[in-house]
Amino acid sequence: MADDEMELYCATCRSRETHRALVSRRERRWLRDEIDKAPDGYWMCERPWCRNIRTYLDAEPFDPPLRMPLLD
Numbered sequence: 001m002a003d004d005e006m007e008l009y010c011a012t013c014r015s016r017e018t019h020r021a022l023v024s025r026r027e028r029r030w031l032r033d034e035i036d037k038a039p040d041g042y043w044m045c046e047r048p049w050c051r052n053i054r055t056y057l058d059a060e061p062f063d064p065p066l067r068m069p070l071l072d
């Protein structure tokens, strides 16, 4: 697993899944606009149909869940 990947529980998959850090400029900009604060410390479930966003400590920081759109 790469340095920017981590296995974490995904609340929408209801299982432990590979997550990756949100590091790209476009993803960080999208998330910052959604949550209106610095988009640091967030991880995204890598399953293509999921893309649920969580923090390291909190599996469900958003209600309803927030999913990263495909930005490309």
Ligand SMILES: [Zn+2]
Binding pocket: 010, 011, 012, 013, 014, 017, 045, 046, 047, 050, 051, 052
């Ligand atoms: Zn998931």
